[in-house]
Structure formats: structure tokens, C-alpha cells
Amino acid sequence: MSLPIVGQPIPRLTGPSTQGPFDSAQLAGKPYVLYFYPRDNTPGCTTEAQDFRDLHGQFLAHGCAVFGVSRDSLKSHERFAEKQSLPFALISDPDEALCTLFGVMKNKTLYGKPVRGIERSTFLVDAAGQLAREWRGVRVPDHAAEVLQAVQALGT
Template identity: 45%
Template sequence: MSETAIELAEGDQAPAFTMPATGERTVSLKALKGKPFVLYFYPRADTPGCTKEACAFQEALPQLGRIGIDVIGVSKDKMKALEKFAEKYGLTFPLASDEIAGVAESYGVWVEKSMYGRKYMGMDRATFLIDAQGRIARIWRKVKVPGHAKEVMAAAQALK
């Protein structure tokens, strides 16, 4: 994590956001006020891990919907790439575009990474469960995809 990364904690107010999303939608914290939701950040659309994660959330959508939880996926991808990704895998929840990584930065998930000795800035795979009051109920950082959607669903059910 870089020195300047924001460290949010459970119980903190979720940072405000407004982003364009797939299906010609716009997602914002303000519009979701009064409704709990899952906000998950992923590195890049249509890559193996991100595809598995998105498909797992899509699979969990009916159960999450029954308990009144929405899901929003966030990456730096452009809208065109997100629309293609959503269409290819039948993803019906909003995939939001955070092209300048401003939202990712406010959630502390735009971090310095390293690959083959080269340092670069990138999106950390992380999930935030936001309660109806707009507070962070649960945070998962450095997410491992297998079983993650089920874990998030269990935490979401505990909110009710």
C-alpha cells in the first residue's frame, strides 16, 4: 500500500461517488441511500479472475436481491469495454467505470503494485458492504475469488 492510500475502517461513512455504469445507468452513493449494497473493485474486465468474480456475484444476485442487496462492480475500464464484458457474460448488475481512479482512491484501493520488479499503480481487488445508512459494514481487502461471493452474501444476510 502506498503512503498516501486512504485506510477506511468498518463503521466509517462510505466515501461519496457518482459513476457511469453499464446499461446506460449512473450509480451514486446518494441514490443508494437507505438501501444496503455491495461495492466491489476489480482490476480489469474480461480477465480470468475478474470474470470468475463477476460471474459469482451474478450467480448470487437472486439471493442478494431477496434480502434487498444491490451489487456494483467498479474498474478503471472504459464504458465500451464494460458493456462488452457485461454482454459476454450476461452480467445484469451495474459495472461502473472509474476511469481516473478517483473513487478507487477514495476507497483506498488504488495502490502501488509490483510485477517482475516493476512498480505501477493498479486496482486492488477489494469489496465493501455498505449498510442502509451509508456506512461501511464490512471490508474485504486483497480478495481471493473462490468462495468470496458466498462470504459476502453471508455478511449481507447478517445486516438484515
């Protein structure tokens, strides 16, 4: 299976989320953001979630939904979303189906030991269901604002 390519359609995506079953078919005609992050309740992931939370109203003003994705369980996501007052859904991907589709699983080093985990990445899908933009190897500071600028550039 090949990775999504900017300008090409994204296949239908489904999975359990903190706001009920996620199905990208229900987003037809609307842009959306999928941001992949390594783990709930870790410093960088918490900051990233807070940044998307704080800008959420602006994403919605452009008709754009935001979804966070990690391998954490739905229960972990629910606790994380409640603790951080996240207004958007977190999608649980324990079988790594979405992670594999977007090619975000990477071998990394943590405290000197090799581990396999999610490379922080974000994908913007336009109203036509095509990949409009991708960010891989994301650094958290100012990232959510950069994604918002890309949404604004779509002209929605």
C-alpha cells in the same frame, strides 16, 4: 483524505455505469456492495463477476445491490457485462476517484515489472450508508458467497 472506516458513513459516490449514472444517494435506506477488480475480461476478474452474477438473486432477496468497479472504460464494461450476462452495473472509474477514495490502488509486480493497479477489494455499505464490512487483498474462490453471508448478517 482518509479511507472509509467500518462503522462510519460513506460519502456520496457517483460515476458512469453500464446501467446509467451511478449515484449512491439513490440507494439511501438500502445496503449495497462495491467490489473493485483490476480489469475486464481477465481470468480472475471474470470468475469473480460470474460468482456475483450467480448469487445476484440472493443479494437482491436481501435488498442489496451489487456494483463492480474498475478503471476500464464504459465501452469495455458494456462488452464485458454483455459477454458474461451480468445483471448488475459496472462502474467506470478511469480517473481513479472511487479507487482513491477506497484506497485500492497499489503498486504490484506483474511478470517481474512494477505496475500500479487495483488491489481486488470489496466493500459492504449498510442501509444507513455506513461501511459495514471491507475485504482487501481478496482471493476470488468463495469470496462472493462470503460477501453474501455478510449481507445476510445485516438482517435486511
